[in-house]
Each structure stands twice: as C-alpha cells, then as structure tokens.
Amino acid sequence: MRRILVYGVTGSGKSTLAARIGERLGLPYHSIDDLMWQPGWVPLPPDQQREVIEKLLAADEWVIDAAYGYWHDLVLARAELIVGLDLPRRRSGxxxxxxxxxxxxxxxxxxxxxxxxxxxxxxxxxSILWFHVHSYARKRRRMRQWQASPEFPETVLLRTPAEVERWLEAQPS
Incomplete structure (x- = not known):
C-alpha cells in the first residue's frame, strides 16, 4: 500500500500515526492541517482545498492524516488503504x-x-473541543461504512492504542 489515509475523530492521534506510518514505510507524510489552515486560523477556501489536495493525491505515494468533507471523495478515489482510528469517545476526548x-x-x-x-x-x-463533540458520531459512522462496503478502499479499524501498536509493528519496514 503506497497511498494511505489515516482517518478518525479529532484528537484520536491521526497525525502522530500518519507520521509514524510514513516513517516506517518510507512514504511521504503530509499534515493536512498545515495545508488547509493559513496563518490566523483562516481556512483555505473549499475550491482551493480541492486544488491543493488534487495535486497532492496525484503522486504515487503519500500518507495523509485527514479527509475533510470538502474533498474526501478525492481521497477515496485514490487511497489504497484507510487506517481508521475508531477509539472510544472518552479516549479521543x-x-x-x-x-x-x-x-x-x-x-x-x-x-x-x-x-x-x-x-x-x-x-x-x-472550538476544536466543540467540533469533537459534534463530529464524533458522524466520523465513526463514516469509518464503519467504509470498512463494511467493498466500494471503498480497504479499511482497517483500530480501536485501542495496543491495536495501533500491533498493527504498526506488523507493517514491513
């Protein structure tokens, strides 16, 4: 797998895991927040977000740590693997x-x-905390839908930090 999306609720550890996957597999890791947020917490406009993401996804290899709603369709069309962090609300919160x-x-x-x-x-x-509370159920449903349907890329759901570590250790270095 050379194109990997790490997905999960806010605070689940997506960025940390995506960076670790990139390092372990020798793939370039791209922090989506660094691409989508301008100085002063100004979000990149949706049409520009799509342009940035289309260019990033055109590469043969990448690991990214999010799929914003404006463009998750683009990621799903290119990703070979989704690693979903399906942690309990109390842990991610x-x-x-x-x-x-x-x-x-x-x-x-x-x-x-x-x-x-x-x-x-x-x-x-x-606030990011408010966003966590209001997006948690939607993001969990989405991950589980991706895993259950053959229409989406292979999706691995990891539910505990121990599962994350076991899965990462099982990946070839």
Missing part, C-alpha cells in the same frame, strides 16, 4: 483536551504558526 491545554500553556504552535487559546479552544462555538 481526553487526548484532545490534554493536547489543547498543553499547547495553550506551553505556547506550542498547532499549524502554520497558529496558536490555540483558552477562549477559542474552550468557549468559542467553532
């Missing part, structure tokens, strides 16, 4: 909360020089 607080306290940039803030991360209707 806790990871997201811990990561968000750590980034705020340490002033660690999230992507493209953007920083998370207390206000935006916790109290804004567009």
């Amino acid at each position: 806790w990871r997201l909360l811990r990561r968000t607080v750590t980034r705020i306290v340490r002033r660690t940039p999230a992507c493209n020089g953007n920083y998370e803030t207390w206000r935006a991360s916790f109290f804004d209707r567009d």
Whole structure:
C-alpha cells in the first residue's frame, strides 16, 4: 500500500500515526492541517482545498492524516488503504483536551504558526473541543461504512492504542 489515509475523530492521534506510518514505510507524510489552515486560523477556501489536495493525491505515494468533507471523495478515489482510528469517545476526548491545554500553556504552535487559546479552544462555538463533540458520531459512522462496503478502499479499524501498536509493528519496514 503506497497511498494511505489515516482517518478518525479529532484528537484520536491521526497525525502522530500518519507520521509514524510514513516513517516506517518510507512514504511521504503530509499534515493536512498545515495545508488547509493559513496563518490566523483562516481556512483555505473549499475550491482551493480541492486544488491543493488534487495535486497532492496525484503522486504515487503519500500518507495523509485527514479527509475533510470538502474533498474526501478525492481521497477515496485514490487511497489504497484507510487506517481508521475508531477509539472510544472518552479516549479521543481526553487526548484532545490534554493536547489543547498543553499547547495553550506551553505556547506550542498547532499549524502554520497558529496558536490555540483558552477562549477559542474552550468557549468559542467553532472550538476544536466543540467540533469533537459534534463530529464524533458522524466520523465513526463514516469509518464503519467504509470498512463494511467493498466500494471503498480497504479499511482497517483500530480501536485501542495496543491495536495501533500491533498493527504498526506488523507493517514491513
């Protein structure tokens, strides 16, 4: 498999796993948040997102860590494997909360020089925590649909950190 999508709910560990898969398999890893978010937390407009993604997906080898709704059709048409992080809500929610607080306290940039803030991360209707709560069920349904249907690329669902480690160790290096 040379074109891999790592998919899951916000905070599930997609970026970390995608980078590890890329390193293990010798494939280029692309952080989707770095491509889709401009400085000042300005999202790339949907038509430009599709252009960027089409160009990235034209390559023979890649690992990406998301499939935004504006263009997940493009990824599904090219991916050879989907690795779905189907973790329980409490685990992904806790990871997201811990990561968000750590980034705020340490002033660690999230992507493209953007920083998370207390206000935006916790109290804004567009906050990443709010997004997790409202997208969790939809993203889990989507992963399970992909796995159940032969119309989609091969989909592996990993439900625990131990399953993630076992699956990664089983991949050829």
